[in-house]
Amino acid sequence: MIDLRSDTVTQPTPAMRKAIAEAVVGDEQKREDPTVIALEERVAGLLGHEDAVFLPTATMANHIALKLHSRRGDVLIAERDSHVVVYEYGGAAVHAGLMVWGIPGQAGRITSKQIREAVPERTKEADQTASVVSLENTHNNAGGRVWPPAELADVVATAHELGLRVHLDGARLMNAAAALGCAPVEIAAQADTVTLCLSKGLGCPLGALLASSSALVRRARREKHLFGGAMRQAGIVAAAGLYALDHHVERLADDHVRARRLAEGLHDAGVPIDLEQVETNFVQIDLAPLELARAEALDRLRGAGVGLSATIHPTVIRAVVHLGVTDGDIDRAVELVPGALAAAPLTARRA
Numbered sequence: 369m370i371d372l373r374s375d376t377v378t379q380p381t382p383a384m385r386k387a388i389a390e391a392v393v394g395d396e397q398k399r400e401d402p403t404v405i406a407l408e409e410r411v412a413g414l415l416g417h418e419d420a421v422f423l424p425t426a427t428m429a430n431h432i433a434l435k436l437h438s439r440r441g442d443v444l445i446a447e448r449d450s451h452v453v454v455y456e457y458g459g460a461a462v463h464a465g466l467m468v469w470g471i472p473g474q475a476g477r478i479t480s481k482q483i484r485e486a487v488p489e490r491t492k493e494a495d496q497t498a499s500v501v502s503l504e505n506t507h508n509n510a511g512g513r514v515w516p517p518a519e520l521a522d523v524v525a526t527a528h529e530l531g532l533r534v535h536l537d538g539a540r541l542m543n544a545a546a547a548l549g550c551a552p553v554e555i556a557a558q559a560d561t562v563t564l565c566l567s568k569g570l571g572c573p574l575g576a577l578l579a580s581s582s583a584l585v586r587r588a589r590r591e592k593h594l595f596g597g598a599m600r601q602a603g604i605v606a607a608a609g610l611y612a613l614d615h616h617v618e619r620l621a622d623d624h625v626r627a628r629r630l631a632e633g634l635h636d637a638g639v640p641i642d643l644e645q646v647e648t649n650f651v652q653i654d655l656a657p658l659e660l661a662r663a664e665a666l667d668r669l670r671g672a673g674v675g676l677s678a679t680i681h682p683t684v685i686r687a688v689v690h691l692g693v694t695d696g697d698i699d700r701a702v703e704l705v706p707g708a709l710a711a712a713p714l715t716a717r718r719a
């Protein structure tokens with residue numbers, strides 16, 4: 369099967385497995401694992417923060433960050449479809465006691481105006497404090513959309529002006545940087561905490577980092593322990609992260625080129641795709657014009673040998689390009705998907 373369900377399905381490459389096998393390790397809980405420490409220092413520098421803590425998952429990184437920025441009963445402001453709101457099993461509420469105030473975004477982005485409106489809305493009468501804004505770049509449920517840097521800077525400045533801390537869920541931050549052609553630090557340094565995930569486009573089996581000031585990372589290490597996330601010879605996994613930063617960053621641009629080729633090929637074959645939405649490694653297909661139910665569409669695609677997946681939007685499915693996808697896979701997918709969805713080519717539709 370050509371597996372385009374997610375960029376989390378990647379297998380470690382033989383060279384990454386070699387790096388894992390050769391890793392120098394120690395007891396990470398005692399800060400004795402040189403590979404973990406090297407990865408943390410590297411990512412802190414990459415993201416323009418004083419320190420970073422290595423964690424098993426990006427979900428844990430997000431939960432810890434939100435906890436650091438708030439007191440129980442405070443309000444978290446976030447785009448309504450963002451990962452922290454939709455997919456983290458209420459972790460913001462369970463772990464940090466946060467009340468989530470979801471704002472509808474455009475392409476996954478909320479505005480300064482919406483934040484200004486949300487703060488008094490939630491805090492005036494109840495004397496409840498909005499303490500943190502969480503932003504997502506790239507935005508998963510919007511289809512891998514990227515924040516224009518000026519817009520991100522404006523929202524961060526507004527949040528800070530209002531006394532709110534800013535968490536950036538940058539699980540796919542390296543994709544955003546590749547799409548913008550900028551250094552990751554230009555996106556990440558403005559936020560108070562930043563999550564970077566290793567197990568998506570970077571192709572590691574697991575792992576994430578939370579970067580911030582030394583003071584907040586010190587507190588994050590305590591939270592990591594409380595979450596049961598303090599590990600032992602974790603350098604086995606951190607070695608994959610270091611390998612990925614050396615070898616899997618530049619190639620993210622190839623995923624973006626392949627995603628665009630897939631989108632254009634399918635669009636020309638009549639598959640309903642908004643090409644303007646394709647900014648990184650995601651391609652979203654709207655099934656509504658095809659009058660096809662999501663489950664039926666995914667079944668037919670699987671039967672044809674192509675794995676796509678559902679999104680939060682009932683009529684939208686997605687294909688995600690990653691390091692396990694070749695140019696040949698894209699050619700095959702462009703051949704197979706329109707037939708499986710019974711789409712009519714654009715030329716036939718125009719006739």
Ligand SMILES: Cc1ncc(COP(=O)(O)O)c(C=O)c1O
Binds near residue numbers: 430504539
């Ligand atoms: C934007 C975003 N944040 C966080 C996560 C959580 O990552 P993990 O599965 O490593 O916990 C995901 C996973 O898909 C994601 O897309």
